[in-house]
Amino acid sequence: MNPMLNIAIRAIRMGGKIIAQNYDSKDIRNELNSLNKIYYLRKIRKRIFSSIYSIIHQSYPQHSIHDIYSKKISTIQNNQWLVNSLSGTMNFIKKIPHFCLSILIKEKNQMYMSVIYDPIKNDLFTAIKGQGAQLNGFRTRCCTYDNDFDKIIAFYFRQRSQYNTNLYVLLIQQLIRETTSFRHTGCSILDLAYLSSGKINIYIGFNEKLLNINFAELQIRESGALMTDFIGGHDYIKSQVILIGQANILKYFLKKTRTVYKKINSSKK
Helix, strand or coil, X not given: CCHHHHHHHHHHHHXXXXXXXXXXXXXXXXXXXXXXXHHHHHHHHHXXXXXXXXXXXXXXXXXXXXXXXXXXXXXXXXXXXXXXXXXXXXXXXXXXXXXXEEEEEEECCEEEEEEEEECCCCEEEEEECCCEEEECCEEECCCCCCCCCCEEEEEEECCCCHHHHHHHHHHHHHHCCCCEEEECCCCHHHHHHHHHCCCCCEXXXXXXXXXXXXXXXXXHHHCCCEEECCCCCCCHHHHCEEEEECHHHHHHHHHHHHHHHHHHHHHHC
């Protein structure tokens, strides 16, 4: 096994233990108010990052290790470890077992390795550039099922743009007539890891955080999935709407998203 991957797995599992202990030990839904919950989450994230940092730094003291929740910006570019200590915080607070922590390793500012860990289900998703994606040590591929029925769609939606909100509503209205299943899970990084392992068919994000996509991008690409905007182009960063899935499934959904896109733009004129 890749020695850097070994260290990443050891570090992320240690962080996962801290999450699992806090998830089981305290019911913060009712015991803490809003401000205390924020403080509590920051404290957990700090502990997780500290444990991950110590393991990585011990083996790679010359590498830069960056907490994405910290305001400090790393100056070392050759070898960089980015740590997301807890994604899906609302699920964690509400005792919904769908959250994760993740590590992204960059070499010369290029994505080289990604590790995503679900500490409750003990699922470990890994990907190395040019070497494929894995779930718990077994090679994974995105879903190639291209039937018109029984597709599972994972959505991410933040109401930051009225235009994208209208796109979202029109698309839901069109898809709800079909035999598709919708998922709004509250943890987009874990959803994207599920897509890379064939558990869901397509991911549709509205006003998605680019950082979430970055942490799972290697899993997406190494599993054979593609990323487009609503018209099949690559302008998803600017438009803030993104479709992710295998080519045949994307082709099917792009027919619908292009129709919605044209409809909403014609109504503006």
